[in-house]
Amino acid sequence: MSVFIIILIIILLIASGIKIVSQSKAVVIERLGAYDRTMTTGLNYKMPIIDKVANVVSLKEIARDFPPQSVITKDNVTMQIDTVVYYQITDPKLYTYGIENPVSAIENLTATTLRNIIGELELDETLTSRETINTKMRSVLDEATDSWGIKVNRVEVKNILPPRDIQDTMEKQMRAERERREAILKAEGEKKAAILLAEGEKESTILRADAKKEASIREAEGKAEAILKVKEAEAKGLELIKSVELDEATLKLKSYDAMVEVSKGEATKIIIPSELQNLVTATTTIKEVLTDKKNK
DSSP states (O other), X not given: OHHHHHHHHHHHHHHHTEEEEOTTEEEEEEETTEEEEEEOSEEEEOOTTTEEEEEEEEOSEEEEEOOOEEXXXXXXXXXXXXXXXXXXXXXXXXXXXXXXXXXXXXXXXXXXXXXXXXXXXXXXXHHHOHHHHHHHXXXXXXXXXXXXTEEEEEEEEEXXXXXXXXXXXXXXXXXXXXXXXXXXXXXXXXXXXXXXXXHHHHHHHHHHHHHHHHHHHHHHXXXXXXXXXXXXXHHHHXXXXXXXXXXXXXXXXXXXHHHHHHHTSSOSOXXXXXXXXXXXXXXXXXXXXXXXXXXX
């Protein structure tokens, strides 16, 4: 019975040494108080009683949001800046034995590095140089934490909080800048509107002048065409008269008819050509002769 118990205890001890390490984990093993090895993902075995787990380390990337730090710029402006550090444990052994409380060490190192970098910059540079600050801090932290088995992948400046009076001044400056831009845009808009209006009036004047010119040309062309038609009609009339070959008596008779029509008008003076006068005299003479014969 005692032998069975001893065998069972031995089996339990051997089984207790079986260690399964999950993905993205690492286990630091010490043997008799000294570092022995680092267990990686999968099935591992440690000697019971002799070996013990010194530390279980996560190999995932870790983000630490540190509280705001008080810093002073080159032009003696005090402000609050808080940062986020993204780091990853690359060597579990160095992480375990390199420094006591690595997270607190990273926080303090971040604060001192931030103060050194901001102390070299003025306020305006600090507000506009976040990328530069991030790059410098990552370089310094990565180099300093390399001996701790930690790799700093990225550092981000989360917030920059200047003093209240500085914020008020900045807000006034931004408001003045916005008002200035608004005034410039308004002036440019009014200028463009005036230019467009002037161009419109210019084009309208040109179009009216062109229309007037075109109307004058058309009117002149119409008058010229009308005169031409009249002259053509007169020419055709003369040609017709010429083609009829009227004798002198007919022409005199036509002239007489015309004078009769003229005499019916309102004119007080009528100038009668000599040929018509002779014709009238002859007519009167004939009328008198006929009257005498009738009386006899």
